[in-house]
Each structure stands twice: as C-alpha cells, then as structure tokens.
Amino acid sequence: MTTAATLPSVLDDRPGPSLEQVPEAVLSPTGPVVGDGNPFDATERSARARRAQRVRGSRAPSVPVSLHHDDPLLQLRAPGASRAPVDPGLAGGLRAWLEDAATMLRPDDCRVIVTPDRHAAAEGDLASSFAVARHAIARTIFRMVLTGAMPGDPFDDALVALCAGGTGLRSIELIQSMSGKDLASLRGVARADAHQIAATWRRPAARWLPRTAERICVPLAAGAIELRVTADLVLGTPSRGTASVCLVEVGAGAPAALHARSRRFIALAETLRSGAPPFRVATYHPGPSLLVTEEVSDAMLVAAVEDAVDAIAHRAATEVSERGQ
Amino acid sequence: MSVVRATGWFSVAGGAAWVDGPSAIPLAPATLPRADALTDLLLGTGGGGPARVDADGLAAVSARLERGLASVVRPTRAHVQRCVRIGGYQLAASQRSAAGAPETPFRWTARAARRTVGLAALREVLRGRIATPADAAARVVSRPERFLGGSTPGPGSCAEWLGSLPAPARAAAEAEATTWATNVWSALDWERFDPAPRVGIADRWWGWAGPVRVALRGRADLRVDVREERSASLPGSETRRAAAHLLVVAGSPTPSSRASLGLSALVDALLRGPEVAPERVVGWWPECGKAWAVDVDVSALGSVVDAVVTAVRDRVRPEACEHAPRRLAQAGTPR
Numbered sequence: 001m002t003t004a005a006t007l008p009s010v011l012d013d014r015p016g017p018s019l020e021q022v023p024e025a026v027l028s029p030t031g032p033v034v035g036d037g038n039p040f041d042a043t044e045r046s047a048r049a050r051r052a053q054r055v056r057g058s059r060a061p062s063v064p065v066s067l068h069h070d071d072p073l074l075q076l077r078a079p080g081a082s083r084a085p086v087d088p089g090l091a092g093g094l095r096a097w098l099e100d101a102a103t104m105l106r107p108d109d110c111r112v113i114v115t116p117d118r119h120a121a122a123e124g125d126l127a128s129s130f131a132v133a134r135h136a137i138a139r140t141i142f143r144m145v146l147t148g149a150m151p152g153d154p155f156d157d158a159l160v161a162l163c164a165g166g167t168g169l170r171s172i173e174l175i176q177s178m179s180g181k182d183l184a185s186l187r188g189v190a191r192a193d194a195h196q197i198a199a200t201w202r203r204p205a206a207r208w209l210p211r212t213a214e215r216i217c218v219p220l221a222a223g224a225i226e227l228r229v230t231a232d233l234v235l236g237t238p239s240r241g242t243a244s245v246c247l248v249e250v251g252a253g254a255p256a257a258l259h260a261r262s263r264r265f266i267a268l269a270e271t272l273r274s275g276a277p278p279f280r281v282a283t284y285h286p287g288p289s290l291l292v293t294e295e296v297s298d299a300m301l302v303a304a305v306e307d308a309v310d311a312i313a314h315r316a317a318t319e320v321s322e323r324g325q
Numbered sequence: 326m327s328v329v330r331a332t333g334w335f336s337v338a339g340g341a342a343w344v345d346g347p348s349a350i351p352l353a354p355a356t357l358p359r360a361d362a363l364t365d366l367l368l369g370t371g372g373g374g375p376a377r378v379d380a381d382g383l384a385a386v387s388a389r390l391e392r393g394l395a396s397v398v399r400p401t402r403a404h405v406q407r408c409v410r411i412g413g414y415q416l417a418a419s420q421r422s423a424a425g426a427p428e429t430p431f432r433w434t435a436r437a438a439r440r441t442v443g444l445a446a447l448r449e450v451l452r453g454r455i456a457t458p459a460d461a462a463a464r465v466v467s468r469p470e471r472f473l474g475g476s477t478p479g480p481g482s483c484a485e486w487l488g489s490l491p492a493p494a495r496a497a498a499e500a501e502a503t504t505w506a507t508n509v510w511s512a513l514d515w516e517r518f519d520p521a522p523r524v525g526i527a528d529r530w531w532g533w534a535g536p537v538r539v540a541l542r543g544r545a546d547l548r549v550d551v552r553e554e555r556s557a558s559l560p561g562s563e564t565r566r567a568a569a570h571l572l573v574v575a576g577s578p579t580p581s582s583r584a585s586l587g588l589s590a591l592v593d594a595l596l597r598g599p600e601v602a603p604e605r606v607v608g609w610w611p612e613c614g615k616a617w618a619v620d621v622d623v624s625a626l627g628s629v630v631d632a633v634v635t636a637v638r639d640r641v642r643p644e645a646c647e648h649a650p651r652r653l654a655q656a657g658t659p660r
Contacts, residue, residue, distance in 0.1 A: 140497075147503070148463070149496035157493035164494030165501070166434025206457035209511065211504040217613045226577065227582045236509040273614035 018168040069150035072291045073204055076235065076246045076282055081295075083242045086276045090298065094305055095272055101309040105316045110323065112225045112315045114308065116262035129174050133186055135252040136162065136171035138193045138286050139232055142250050143212045146233060148203040153193030155187040167213075193286040200289055208235045216269040225312055229266045232284075238270075243279035243296065245270060255292050259283045264304035267296045277301060331650070364514040366607045366618050367522075367549045367569040378599040381624040387595060389441045391533065393488035393634035397645070398641055399535045411633055412528075412542035413585035419636035420581035433486040435497040440573070441483040442502035444525030444546060445472045447509055451524060458506035466499040467589060508611040509546070509573055520565065523548040531595045539637055543592025545570035567593070569605040577613040583625075590621040591629045 106112070140158040144151055151157040159175070162168030178186065204210040211234040218227040233248040247266050251259045263281040271277040282293040294300070378386070414431075431437070446461035455461040465472040469487035478484030487498060515521075529543040550565040570589050574582065586606045592606070594602035608617045619625055 143500050144496045146491060147496045147500045149492055149499075151493065160491055161493040161497040164435050164490060165497045166436035206459035209457070209507050210459060211507050212500045214504050214508075215612045217577050219613060219615075223577065223579075237507075273612070275614070 003275070018048065018254065072282075072284065073202075073235075074198055075291060075293060076248065077208075078278060078280070078293075083244065083279045084277075084297070085242055086240060087298075088275075090242070090277065090301070091271050091275045094301055097305050098218075098220055098272075098308060102225045102312055103311050105309075106224040107220045107316045107320050110319050111223070112312060112319055114225065114311045114315055115228045116258075116265040123314055130182055130186065131252055133171060133175050133178065134189055134193070135250070136168060136174075137186070138197070138252070139189045139213075139250045140165075140168070140288070141190070141194045142197050142201065143231055143283070145197050145201050146203055146210065146212050150198055151194050155190040158190060158194075161305050196286045196289045200284075204233075204235060209237055210235055216266070216273050218269050218272045220312075225316075227269055227272075227308060229269050230261075231266055231270070238274035238276040238277065243277050245274070245276070245278040246280045246282070246284045247278050248284055251285045251292075253285070254286060254288055255283065255290060259285075259292065260294070261304075263292075263294055264300055264307060268301055268304035268308060271296075271301055335541055360512060360514045363571075363607070363609060363616055364517050365511055366605070366616060367513070367547070367571055368517065368551065369568055369605060376603060376607040378600055378602060378621060378626065380592060383594055383602075383626075385601045386591070386623060386626045389627060390595075390630045390633065393630060394533055394535055394539055394637060397634055397638035398535050400541070408538040408540055409637055410540045410542060411588075411636050411640075412544060413588055415636050415640070416588060416632050417579065417581045419632070419639050420579065433483060435494070435501040438483050438486065438498050439501035439505040440525075440546070441473060442466060442469075442487070442498060443505035443509065446502055446506040448524050450506070450510060451515065451521065458510050459503045462499050462502040462506055466495050466502065473595045492577065505573070512609065512611065513547075513571075518549060520550055522550070522571075529589075529592050529596055531592045537637075537641055541588065541592050541595070541633060543596075544572070545589045545603075545606075546573045547571035566603055567603045569607055570603045572606065572608050574608050574610050575612060577610055578608070578615055578617055580634070582608055582617060583619055584629050586617065586619045587621070587625050587629035588633070590619075591626050591633075594621070596625065 018129060137155065137158040140161050141151055141154050144157065144161060159172065162172055175183070175186070213235045214231045216229050216231065220226065231247040232250045235246045235248075236244045238245055247260060247270060249259075249266060251262070263283055267278055267281045277296050280293055280295055282291055284291050340639045369613055418640070428487045442462060442465050443458075446455075447460050449455045449461040449464065450458055455464060466487060469484040473484035474482060478488065479609055487495065490498065526545075526548060531541045531543070533539040533541075547570065548567065549571065551568045553564060553566050570593075572586055572589065576586075586608045590603050590606050602621060604621055606619045606621060608619070610616070
C-alpha cells in the first residue's frame with residue numbers, strides 16, 4: 001500500500017524530483033475537477049440515487065496502516081501505489097444520498113453545523129478542555145513547521161500564531177480560562193508535541209502545492225445543514241482522471257475509532273467539494289508520533305455518508321431539544 | 326438563519342452543470358474540469374450571450390440609486406461631514422444584522438490578510454517571477470513593503486501589520502495566503518485568457534455627496550477582458566472589452582451574495598459607463614466548490630441598488646462615522 005524508498009526525500013539535502021518527474025495529477029495547476037450536479041433536479045437525482053445504490057454494494061473498506069516512518073511525506077505520496085480512477089458520477093450520487101437525508105432531517109428555523117470534532121467530543125476523548133487546547137496548539141505548531149517556521153518556545157509561539165490567525169479565538173479563550181497548574185502542564189505537553197512534529201515534518205516541496213488549514217464546507221438542504229471540516233495539510237490538486245489529493249489531519253491522543261470516522265468525513269467533504277475523491281487520507285498523532293494512512297475507496301465514502309446522516313440526525317435532534325428548553 | 330437558495334446556483338459538474346434560477350446559463354453537458362468550467366464562465370463561453378446595460382438603462386439605475394440614497398439619508402446636523410462606506414462586506418453585514426447576528430469590527434488577522442497577500446503572490450507567479458504560490462507567498466510576507474504598496478506602507482495597512490508581526494504570526498499569515506493563492510491558481514486555465522487578466526488591481530470607489538457622503542467600493546479579485554474587433558472593415562483594429570469579474574469568497578454562498586457580487590459591476594458602470602462595465606460577475610467559493618454567475622443587466626444592478634440603499638439606511642446612525650476614502654470619485658457623476 002505504501003512505498004517509501006523509491007523517490008528522493010524532501011527531507012534530506014538531495015534535490016527533490018524535478019517538475020517533470022512529479023506525477024502530472026499532483027502538479028497540474030489547472031487540476032481538472034469534476035463536480036456534482038444540481039441536487040434539485042429530479043431526473044438527475046434519480047440517476048444519482050442509482051449510482052449511490054451501486055456504490056453501496058462496492059468493495060470492502062480499506063484498512064488503515066500505521067507506520068512509524070522517517071519521512072511522512074513519502075509515506076503520504078506512496079509513489080509506487082496505484083491511484084484509483086475518478087468515477088465522474090460518484091460525488092453526485094453521494095450528494096443525492098445526503099441531500100435526501102438532509103431534507104428529511106432538517107429542523108425548521110435553525111441551521112445545523114456538523115463537524116467531525118463534535119463527534120469526537122461526544123466520544124469523550126476530546127471532552128476535556130485540556131485535550132481540546134492541546135489539540136489546537138499541536139495543529140498550530142504543525143502548520144508552523146510545514147510553513148518552515150520552527151517554533152522557539154512552542155507554547156508561546158503557538159499562542160501568538162493562534163491570535164494572529166483570526167480563527168483561534170475559542171482556543172485562546174479556553175487556554176486563558178485554565179488554571180496555572182493546567183497551563184504549566186499544557187506548556188509541557190506542547191513542548192513535547194512540538195519536538196515530535198519538528199523532528200518528523202518539514203516544509204513540503206512547493207511544487208506539490210501544499211495547503212495548510214484548508215477549510216472545507218458542504219452546504220446541504222439549501223444551506224440548512226452544513227458539513228464543515230478543516231484539513232491540516234492538503235497535497236496535490238483534484239484531477240478529473242485519477243484521484244490525486246492527499247489530506248492530513250492532526251489527531252488528538254492515540255489512534256481511535258473517532259479518528260477513522262474523521263478521516264472518512266474529511267474524504268467525503270473533499271469529494272463533495274471538488275467532485276473527485278482524494279486518493280489518501282491520514283491522521284498524524286504527535287503524541288505517539290504515529291501516522292495512520294488510509295486509501296480512499298468507494299466503500300469508505302459510503303460509510304462516511306452513513307456517519308454523516310447519523311450525525312445530522314443527532315445534531316438536528318439536539319438543536320430541536322435545546323430550543324424546546 | 327442563513328439560507329442558501331436552491332435557485333440560481335451553478336454546480337460545476339461532471340455530466341452536466343446548470344442553474345435553474347433567473348440567471349441560468351447552461352453549461353455544455355460534458356465532463357468539464359473545474360478550471361475549464363470556471364474559465365468558461367469568465368470568458369462567457371459557457372452559454373448564452375450575457376445581457377448588456379445600455380446608457381438609458383444605466384441612467385435609470387443611477388437615478389434609482391440617488392433617489393434611494395436621498396430617501397434614507399435625511400439632512401440633519403449630526404450627519405455633517407460623515408461618510409458611509411459600502412462594500413461587499415457591508416452588504417453581507419446588513420443581511421446578517423437583519424438576521425440578528427452582530428457585526429464585528431475589522432482588524433487584521435492572517436485570515437483577513439490572505440486575500441491581499443495571496444493576490445500579490447499570485448501576481449508574482451503569473452508574471453513568471455516565482456514558480457509556485459507557496460514560494461511567492463513566502464516572498465511577499467518576508468518583504469511586505471516591496472510587494473504590498475511601496476516603501477512606506479500606510480498606517481493600518483496590511484504591509485504595516487505584516488511588518489509588525491513576530492515570526493510565528495508571520496508564518497500564520499504566510500500559510501493562509503499560500504492556501505488562498507494556491508486555490509485560485511489551480512482553479513483557472515490561465516493560458517486561455519488573452520489578454521492576461523488583471524489580478525487584484527486597486528478597489529474602485531464611486532461617491533455620492535448628500536447630507537451624508539456615501540462611498541461604494543467595487544472590488545474584484547480578477548478583471549477579465551477579451552479582445553474584439555473594433556470594426557469588421559478594419560481588420561487588426563482590436564479593442565479590449567470588459568468581460569467579467571471574479572470574486573473569491575470565503576465560506577459558502579448566502580442570500581446576500583448576489584448583491585455583493587453585483588456591487589463591483591455597479592461601481593464600474595457608474596464610474597466608467599455601460600460600455601466599460603463587466604458583462605458578468607462570477608463568485609467562486611473555494612471552500613465549498615461552488616460558483617455563481619451574475620449577468621450584469623439593469624435588473625441585476627437594480628437589485629444591487631436596493632441592497633446598497635438598505636445597507637446605507639442601516640448605517641446612517643450617529644455612531645457610524647467614517648472618513649471618506651481618498652480616491653473618492655466626483656460625487657454623483659456616473660462617469
């Protein structure tokens with residue numbers, strides 16, 4: 001599933017692959033993308049429902065592979081691995097399926113936002129504010145390292161970056177509300193996480209078109225429901241012919257079922273956004289310094305739709321309940 | 326609640342892409358890559374010919390705007406020397422405040438600066454000076470005074486903000502701009518544009534001088550022109566015709582998006598006349614992969630005028646004082 005030794009490493013001093021050597025699908029600045037069609041058209045919807053039905057019976061889910069690896073970028077690219085061709089009707093079929101569910105489940109007069117983080121909170125692994133704050137800082141340090149800025153004092157630098165970022169206000173407030181003991185502890189684990197991240201990752205080659213903290217949103221049911229997720233690292237651009245995008249999340253704690261769900265979720269969101277599925281999704285766990293990669297398959301995306309439908313139902317019920325109180 | 330309407334949306338599709346709303350322009354039923362579809366929208370090759378605004382139509386729009394502004398801005402002492410600035414953000418904020426959401430004051434953040442830095446990076450890439458958006462964004466962030474407005478950045482400018490940042494915050498700004506510029510760079514087939522589009526040129530302002538001065542800001546990330554023959558009898562006598570504006574928008578489309586998109590066309594039409602106004606404005610939301618095309622006609626401009634008047638009415642309050650922008654055009658003159 002992964003081969004790591006055949007391409008020059010971007011982490012060492014040797015020159016990386018030339019533009020000509022990099023697969024076209026990864027390089028193409030005008031990466032061809034197929035998108036979803038109009039979900040409100042009845043004819044198209046029925047066609048997509050048939051495609052979705054076909055997808056439901058597709059092959060078995062792929063198995064996550066966990067590897068300690070010197071070069072995570074090579075593991076992510078896996079240059080020897082075959083990449084699946086893009087089914088131009090897949091995204092439309094998945095969207096039709098989701099739209100049907102969203103239309104049925106949408107609550108009146110309120111907007112439902114579904115994110116994988118909220119799943120995680122429900123599982124308890126990210127329930128404590130300490131874990132949430134640690135995760136936010138690890139993601140910020142990850143982004144800094146990928147941008148080529150090695151943190152001096154990881155905790156302070158991450159706070160500075162969070163403040164300047166414009167999107168980390170909740171994390172800042174959370175950290176400010178912590179006790180002195182917790183803050184000291186957080187500073188210690190941030191330093192340990194930063195050490196692992198800096199030792200493992202470096203700035204990716206610019207020709208791979210890396211993007212960090214890329215937000216993906218998928219409005220459903222005329223905007224009443226929205227799936228939201230942020231990919232910590234995206235490599236490559238979507239292609240019409242062959243799956244060519246790799247997405248990475250920074251996971252909190254040790255690998256768990258919720259991370260697999262989160263990977264599925266992000267793969268689904270990217271598929272619906274760009275019309276072409278990614279070829280691989282991964283979760284990097286800074287604590288144990290573990291990279292879990294997973295090939296994206298039709299079956300994975302089907303499982304993701306089922307997860308999303310469950311999450312929409314749960315969130316919609318919660319919203320209705322909260323408004324009733 | 327923010328509701329995205331089901332009508333009027335483009336989905337750039339494999340198999341087919343279309344809209345079912347009033348601005349429907351069917352795309353060819355083919356498996357189009359995103360870059361081709363967006364480029365088609367900008368070049369006007371995706372469907373039927375867009376409508377133009379003639380001089381009479383523009384005069385009617387201009388009169389409607391002046392009547393509307395005069396009706397919401399009453400001459401009182403409190404309004405003397407005030408200027409209300411209206412841009413796409415203010416139009417959206419007006420919708421949000423109508424929905425009960427509070428408006429937040431602007432401050433520079435990495436997210437707020439990503440467009441400014443990203444456009445500067447994109448220009449460097451398109452000029453062939455730097456190979457990739459990531460490298461270009463790094464260069465811009467390291468030398469903001471060079472790439473973002475001269476040797477002495479103005480107070481409150483993005484360049485000044487970037488120059489004041491410590492390294493971790495600069496990294497955050499660079500990362501945001503890299504993501505933004507890469508998305509735009511990979512979303513269009515740049516070789517099909519002839520002449521090359523103008524990337525991120527300065528905002529245009531149109532002013533109205535009543536009891537309160539009103540300044541409308543026309544902002545477009547990309548201004549696309551096409552060549553056309555000036556006369557069939559004079560081959561080679563080419564002229565540039567404004568074809569479209571592209572606006573890259575965060576998040577997902579909202580009901581106020583149509584007015585926000587149309588504002589850049591309205592300002593261009595009021596400032597420079599109907600023959601120089603774009604025929605189409607394309608909004609593109611990279612976060613959700615949606616694109617929306619608004620054809621510029623009298624009806625579309627009229628809708629923008631209504632949204633502008635509503636936003637001005639919401640802002641004509643004693644505490645909403647702003648300074649007039651320096652580039653404010655001569656008040657009340659359409660050209």
